[in-house]
Amino acid sequence: MNAFFEHPHRRYNPLAGEWVLVSPHRAKRPWQGQVEDAVVPDMLAHDPECYLCAGNTRINGEKNPDYESTFVFDNDFAALTEDAPNERFEDGLLLAEGESGICRVICFSPRHDLTLARMAVADIAKVVDTWVAQYEELGVHPDINHVQIFENRGAMMGCSNPHPHGQIWASRSLPNEAAKETENQRAYYEKHGRPLLMAYLEQELALGERILFENDGFVVLVPYWAVWPFETMVLPKRHIRSMEEMTEAERNDLAEALSKITIRYDNLFKTSFPYSMGFHQRPTDGHDHDEWVMHAHFLPPLLRSATVKKFMVGFELLGSPQRDLTAEQAAQRLLELSEKHYLND
Amino acid sequence: MNAFFEHPHRRYNPLAGEWVLVSPHRAKRPWQGQVEDAVVPDMLAHDPECYLCAGNTRINGEKNPDYESTFVFDNDFAALTEDAPNERFEDGLLLAEGESGICRVICFSPRHDLTLARMAVADIAKVVDTWVAQYEELGVHPDINHVQIFENRGAMMGCSNPHPHGQIWASRSLPNEAAKETENQRAYYEKHGRPLLMAYLEQELALGERILFENDGFVVLVPYWAVWPFETMVLPKRHIRSMEEMTEAERNDLAEALSKITIRYDNLFKTSFPYSMGFHQRPTDGHDHDEWVMHAHFLPPLLRSATVKKFMVGFELLGSPQRDLTAEQAAQRLLELSEKHYLND
Ligand SMILES: O=P(O)(O)O[C@H]1O[C@H](CO)[C@@H](O)[C@H](O)[C@H]1O
Ligand SMILES: O=P(O)(O)O[C@H]1O[C@H](CO)[C@@H](O)[C@H](O)[C@H]1O
Numbered sequence: 001m002n003a004f005f006e007h008p009h010r011r012y013n014p015l016a017g018e019w020v021l022v023s024p025h026r027a028k029r030p031w032q033g034q035v036e037d038a039v040v041p042d043m044l045a046h047d048p049e050c051y052l053c054a055g056n057t058r059i060n061g062e063k064n065p066d067y068e069s070t071f072v073f074d075n076d077f078a079a080l081t082e083d084a085p086n087e088r089f090e091d092g093l094l095l096a097e098g099e100s101g102i103c104r105v106i107c108f109s110p111r112h113d114l115t116l117a118r119m120a121v122a123d124i125a126k127v128v129d130t131w132v133a134q135y136e137e138l139g140v141h142p143d144i145n146h147v148q149i150f151e152n153r154g155a156m157m158g159c160s161n162p163h164p165h166g167q168i169w170a171s172r173s174l175p176n177e178a179a180k181e182t183e184n185q186r187a188y189y190e191k192h193g194r195p196l197l198m199a200y201l202e203q204e205l206a207l208g209e210r211i212l213f214e215n216d217g218f219v220v221l222v223p224y225w226a227v228w229p230f231e232t233m234v235l236p237k238r239h240i241r242s243m244e245e246m247t248e249a250e251r252n253d254l255a256e257a258l259s260k261i262t263i264r265y266d267n268l269f270k271t272s273f274p275y276s277m278g279f280h281q282r283p284t285d286g287h288d289h290d291e292w293v294m295h296a297h298f299l300p301p302l303l304r305s306a307t308v309k310k311f312m313v314g315f316e317l318l319g320s321p322q323r324d325l326t327a328e329q330a331a332q333r334l335l336e337l338s339e340k341h342y343l344n345d
Numbered sequence: 346m347n348a349f350f351e352h353p354h355r356r357y358n359p360l361a362g363e364w365v366l367v368s369p370h371r372a373k374r375p376w377q378g379q380v381e382d383a384v385v386p387d388m389l390a391h392d393p394e395c396y397l398c399a400g401n402t403r404i405n406g407e408k409n410p411d412y413e414s415t416f417v418f419d420n421d422f423a424a425l426t427e428d429a430p431n432e433r434f435e436d437g438l439l440l441a442e443g444e445s446g447i448c449r450v451i452c453f454s455p456r457h458d459l460t461l462a463r464m465a466v467a468d469i470a471k472v473v474d475t476w477v478a479q480y481e482e483l484g485v486h487p488d489i490n491h492v493q494i495f496e497n498r499g500a501m502m503g504c505s506n507p508h509p510h511g512q513i514w515a516s517r518s519l520p521n522e523a524a525k526e527t528e529n530q531r532a533y534y535e536k537h538g539r540p541l542l543m544a545y546l547e548q549e550l551a552l553g554e555r556i557l558f559e560n561d562g563f564v565v566l567v568p569y570w571a572v573w574p575f576e577t578m579v580l581p582k583r584h585i586r587s588m589e590e591m592t593e594a595e596r597n598d599l600a601e602a603l604s605k606i607t608i609r610y611d612n613l614f615k616t617s618f619p620y621s622m623g624f625h626q627r628p629t630d631g632h633d634h635d636e637w638v639m640h641a642h643f644l645p646p647l648l649r650s651a652t653v654k655k656f657m658v659g660f661e662l663l664g665s666p667q668r669d670l671t672a673e674q675a676a677q678r679l680l681e682l683s684e685k686h687y688l689n690d
Contacts, residue, residue: 004441079667177664203437311502313504
């Protein structure tokens with residue numbers, strides 16, 4: 001590695017248009033701060049107390065069906081509702097807009113004790129199919145211009161139920177991150193006549209320094225500008241603007257890519273690795289958005305062990321995000337791990 | 346309150362140029378997720394094991410002086426160093442710059458068992474004096490264009506030592522948040538001929554809905570666009586661009602304002618309230634920056650109790666920040682509390 005990268009430096013994220021501070025020497029500092037609870041994996045295949053398990057009754061009295069692969073329902077405590085007024089309030093420097101939307105929960109499997117990392121690729125492919133169907137169904141809604149699919153995995157990420165599940169928040173407006181990524185991809189596309197992320201992937205594949213996995217359809221890599229210690233991105237090999245453009249084979253390739261990265265994550269600290277993950281793809285506002293390339297971000301907080309995370313606090317909140325190891329070091333660490341899940345070895 | 350604000354809506358932050366999603370109805374949802382450790386206040390006035398207490402020896406072998414008010418030293422595990430090369434690396438979509446800087450620690454008091462909330466205003470004024478002196482000293486350094494003063498309070502905010510202390514990270518480049526605030530304040534100033542935050546404060550004082558405290562020099566309020574559940578801002582009443590422009594009386598007024606808000610915070614859940622706080626003020630790049638108004642942000646994570654925080658995860662990281670109560674509700678809750686610290690009652 002270039003000696004330059006052994007000193008503090010900042011790297012630019014052309015997708016979000018932001019910088020991250022990298023302090024490679026700082027990984028050596030001792031840690032005396034807060035330690036999280038270790039994750040004790042749930043061992044019940046079906047938990048009678050779980051409101052996501054098949055056949056159980058939810059808080060609003062509805063009974064879940066005896067589903068066999070995935071199950072989708074409207075969030076009982078939705079942050080967005082369909083009835084919010086489509087109005088604007090403006091008074092000097094105070095500006096607000098009504099925001100309507102739909103929030104859904106997607107159970108990934110009837111098995112309470114599994115996670116993406118321990119599900120079969122064929123079963124993850126059914127989750128991919130469900131995401132695609134949801135993106136399409138919600139996307140045609142005239143009041144829905146953006147569909148955010150995501151998963152909060154683990155109590156450390158605010159997830160209150162270990163049952164494997166994700167969420168969708170579909171909204172009238174473009175959220176901040178989607179707006180930034182749209183703007184930066186559009187500017188690049190206008191200037192270079194090709195999508196930013198296709199150019200980026202080509203460069204990463206040529207360098208090979210941060211690539212974790214590759215099949216015919218998808219690549220998993222640690223982005224050059226990663227913020228979280230073991231942050232990764234999942235990118236398609238051809239120009240796919242949004243999920244429904246994937247072929248059948250590509251859906252399976254995506255499922256395999258998700259399986260591979262989540263297995264490495266669990267193996268890193270021999271724990272059910274917490275993260276937030278989600279897909280960014282073109283807005284459902286009726287425009288073509290040829291500048292867009294769909295992709296997933298994995299944003300995991302753990303830094304040193306199963307119980308010591310990176311805190312994004314003072315300087316990070318008020319200044320810029322900061323990390324203690326380089327993206328290349330993180331990629332190296334992840335690459336050294338087995339491709340088989342430690343519990344299935 | 347306008348019925349509009351009882352529905353999901355988003356509010357615009359003109360200082361950062363970003364939106365926050367507000368879901369007022371969602372505060373009712375039950376919480377079954379992660380619960381943090383309650384804060385057990387430290388009772389030792391001097392802890393022989395603490396590397397910040399007066400007279401103790403730090404990890405690098407240096408002995409702290411027998412300081413009586415504040416004490417500043419260079420961070421033993423600095424994220425920024427002075428020797429980082431001032432170079433640029435660019436290769437296609439990979440862009441990095443060397444980042445040099447200085448990181449310091451400021452002990453607020455020799456008393457191990459105190460916090461800003463329980464310190465006398467006269468003693469907080471000495472912390473203010475120290476911040477001003479540091480801002481000036483670091484600011485004249487030719488390679489330092491930005492001085493970020495902040496405090497991470499509590500283990501929940503990644504702070505590994507309860508001894509009252511803050512930090513300074515001074516850097517060659519402008520961090521992301523400072524760059525955004527500079528740009529938005531500049532655009533407003535050019536258009537309106539007065540500082541954005543002076544116009545904003547005037548409007549807030551006229552409305553009176555989100556004001557928590559006011560003396561001759563400073564105002565504490567819940568910003569209209571608050572992200573964290575009980576986020577606040579501290580604003581000067583006249584156009585002060587950076588700390589050293591405060592009069593002697595204003596330094597005391599700032600100390601009083603910090604005392605008042607941290608006492609309310611501790612009283613809210615009868616705990617030593619965790620937060621990250623810090624000052625934004627004009628860059629030290631040699632320009633006048635008449636658009637700038639110095640201010641402090643308090644970013645506290647607690648939502649429902651001393652042990653249940655707001656998680657900024659999936660949707661927040663990938664979309665936009667989201668909150669469950671309005672800024673007005675938060676201001677109301679904070680206003681109802683005693684002005685005397687619950688432990689001193
Ligand atoms: O410098 P400290 O207190 O060891 O570290 C704390 O504050 C820093 C600045 O916000 C963060 O980068 C660290 O993640 C946090 O644990
Ligand atoms: O919807 P849940 O799982 O109850 O809630 C979780 O995810 C949401 C979306 O990222 C966040 O707003 C919440 O803070 C978090 O606890």
